Amino acid sequence: MSVLVYTESEQGTFKKVALEVASYAKAVANQMGTTVTAVTINAEDTSILGTYGVDKVLKVSDSQLEKFNANAYASIIAQAAQKEGSQVVIVSSSSDSKYLAPLLAVDLNAGYASNVVEAPTSTAPFTVKRTAFTNKAFNMTTINTDVKLVALSKNAFGLVENSAAAAAEDFTPSIPEFGVNVQSVDKVTGKVTIADAEIVVSGGRGLKGPENWGMVEELADVLGAATACSKPVSDLGWRPHSEHVGQTGKPVAANLYIAIGISGAIQHLAGINASKVKVVINTDPEAPFFKAADYGIVGDAFEVVPKLIEKLKTFKAQQ
Amino acid sequence: MKILVCISHVPDTTSKINFTEGDTKFDTNGVQFVINPNDEFGLTRAMWFKEKQGATVDVVNVGGPETEPTLRKALAIGADSAIRVNTEPTDGFVVAKQLAKVVQDGGYDLVIAGRESIDYNGGMVPGMLARLSNANFVNTCIGLEVEGTAVTAVREIDGGKETVSTSFPLVIGGQKGLVEESDLRIPNMRGIMMARKKPLTVLEPVEASAETASVKFEKPAPKGAVTLIDPDNVEELVNLLHNEAKVI
Ligand SMILES: Cc1cc2nc3c(=O)[nH]c(=O)nc-3n(C[C@H](O)[C@H](O)[C@H](O)COP(=O)(O)OP(=O)(O)OC[C@H]3O[C@@H](n4cnc5c(N)ncnc54)[C@H](O)[C@@H]3O)c2cc1C
Ligand SMILES: Nc1ncnc2c1ncn2[C@@H]1O[C@H](COP(=O)(O)O)[C@@H](O)[C@H]1O
Numbered sequence: 001m002s003v004l005v006y007t008e009s010e011q012g013t014f015k016k017v018a019l020e021v022a023s024y025a026k027a028v029a030n031q032m033g034t035t036v037t038a039v040t041i042n043a044e045d046t047s048i049l050g051t052y053g054v055d056k057v058l059k060v061s062d063s064q065l066e067k068f069n070a071n072a073y074a075s076i077i078a079q080a081a082q083k084e085g086s087q088v089v090i091v092s093s094s095s096d097s098k099y100l101a102p103l104l105a106v107d108l109n110a111g112y113a114s115n116v117v118e119a120p121t122s123t124a125p126f127t128v129k130r131t132a133f134t135n136k137a138f139n140m141t142t143i144n145t146d147v148k149l150v151a152l153s154k155n156a157f158g159l160v161e162n163s164a165a166a167a168a169e170d171f172t173p174s175i176p177e178f179g180v181n182v183q184s185v186d187k188v189t190g191k192v193t194i195a196d197a198e199i200v201v202s203g204g205r206g207l208k209g210p211e212n213w214g215m216v217e218e219l220a221d222v223l224g225a226a227t228a229c230s231k232p233v234s235d236l237g238w239r240p241h242s243e244h245v246g247q248t249g250k251p252v253a254a255n256l257y258i259a260i261g262i263s264g265a266i267q268h269l270a271g272i273n274a275s276k277v278k279v280v281i282n283t284d285p286e287a288p289f290f291k292a293a294d295y296g297i298v299g300d301a302f303e304v305v306p307k308l309i310e311k312l313k314t315f316k317a318q319q
Numbered sequence: 320m321k322i323l324v325c326i327s328h329v330p331d332t333t334s335k336i337n338f339t340e341g342d343t344k345f346d347t348n349g350v351q352f353v354i355n356p357n358d359e360f361g362l363t364r365a366m367w368f369k370e371k372q373g374a375t376v377d378v379v380n381v382g383g384p385e386t387e388p389t390l391r392k393a394l395a396i397g398a399d400s401a402i403r404v405n406t407e408p409t410d411g412f413v414v415a416k417q418l419a420k421v422v423q424d425g426g427y428d429l430v431i432a433g434r435e436s437i438d439y440n441g442g443m444v445p446g447m448l449a450r451l452s453n454a455n456f457v458n459t460c461i462g463l464e465v466e467g468t469a470v471t472a473v474r475e476i477d478g479g480k481e482t483v484s485t486s487f488p489l490v491i492g493g494q495k496g497l498v499e500e501s502d503l504r505i506p507n508m509r510g511i512m513m514a515r516k517k518p519l520t521v522l523e524p525v526e527a528s529a530e531t532a533s534v535k536f537e538k539p540a541p542k543g544a545v546t547l548i549d550p551d552n553v554e555e556l557v558n559l560l561h562n563e564a565k566v567i
Contacts, residue, residue: 068476070446070456095477099458099492102411102446111530112411114442127534132439136336139439140534179455180485183471193478199566223567235500241461242475247332247437248356248495256566267332273539277564279556280545290545295559299550307553315557315567 002037002056003029004086006077008094009043016159016196017092019052023160024152025090026053027119032088036164039080039171041065041073050166052159058083058171065175067182068096072175074103079173081108081147088126089149094195101151111143117156134247134270153274154195155253194245197226199256200275202245204230204268206261206282206301210238215305216260222312228252230262246271260301264289281305320374320465323425324362325418325432325444326393327355327408328386332437338536345438345536354389357433361493363502364463365431366397372465375399377425381408381417387519394514395506401517406524409532411443416527418444419451428487429470434459434494442492449490457483461496 005025007018035055091097105112132139201220234244247267253274280293337346368374378393379402390401404417432445449456462473
């Protein structure tokens, strides 16, 4: 019966999204008058899950599962859901969770709603609000199967503290063939990723060339932010593709998005609109980004950004 | 190698999004439909396999007759033949069920779909299809190479990328990176003429019932006006972000 939530970890430590989905699962469990069970794979200390409302933890530990495998992970979560008799299963919107979710949906015969942004408006029928048309609209969707699978959008629900036992027990599911095997992982370490970042600093064609990204990186550094860029910037090879954000790039749902020399084309805005606060720095007061932003500076990035860096450094020093 | 490219038919990225019938239906009035951008990257990669490795490439859409111009465009880009499964794509599961039947009957080695459609952004169909067809699945795929029976794929992960090895049958959820923007092809006159003669088969659907239902659409609340800050007073921005927006 309990609501099952998959709480992701990396090198043994929970990702922030894991705590967010746990908070969300707790809200759903309250609505349904039930408890929350989390399933973890190779997480070490699971007690923190209690702080976010998890009553019970099914701990899977297996060295074969060190690297993510969608087949195996989906199968493990399905087995956990069956064991718990869960009617609602919740995952995050990380790239791994979005990879495994449709497989899990088939395994559980569960209707699946992705990009969900709020707690269900009703649990019978089970109705959730999700984004559609790349953040240009919301869609109320009902899930009509016995088992429901929900992928929560990043930064949509936030962290909510609770206190629960997080009673851990070992869980040993059967592990299917991988089918897909990781050969190598190429991950930038020590840099904040767009997916995890609270703050994203993004540059557009207004920055004129790749040689001018020093100040973007410095601004990101001061803020502990990830760097991103508009599509033409990655198409021109000024920045790697992995930084391309927008409708056809990565989605951004940060607390703060700072756009420098970006015009604010509809395809760009669609992908970053889920961010809470938007700042634009642009020489052209008519740039469409000003209509989408909360704060704006009409000015030359080459003058404004260095000043902003300096002021932020002073501010941080005072903190 | 037999390749099937799944094509979803979506509003052009610049479309104004409006709803009708008490906000229950997407208003298609004046909306131009295109090949889903993620699928266009996949189709272009498939053309490479056709030209360099002798693959055959079919395209498929699950939808009504209104999607045929989109399929013809895929034929004009170079696909060999097209299939339309004649049913409303009511949810991801219904679409995946239809596609699974096409894949089974067609004996495809490789199915190239997109990471997500830009309309409902479900990100469901490729994974469901893979599971229903007992095929391997690589999502957010940004690189794909086939050598004999060995497949190497590159997948985008949060904060980097990952190289994986796998085998057929395989479904991928692709995106930009499979090919570059500059590799995309605009159909030429000859392609368009040839596309008219290529087969477009209409199949009747298999039984499948939707697991989810769209109840209603909503537009985001209109945004308040931007607060402008004097470029000579950047400090004010720092103050506002700290005290008002509380994000730093
Ligand atoms: C199918 C499709 C999908 C797309 N998907 C995406 C997507 O996912 N993401 C995306 O970003 N785009 C996407 N686009 C492209 C989009 O339409 C725009 O072309 C793009 O976002 C513009 O990038 P930009 O703002 O960097 O460049 P521009 O539009 O050239 O804007 C540069 C801006 O910089 C300003 N500027 C110039 N000099 C300075 C200065 N010194 N200081 C401050 N500002 C300055 C200018 O006033 C201008 O507003 C897509 C397009 C299509 C057709
Ligand atoms: N109606 C459809 N017909 C054919 N392929 C589809 C259809 N809907 C989705 N797909 C494929 O599945 C991918 C992901 O779509 P979705 O799960 O709807 O976000 C798309 O990029 C297409 O490749």
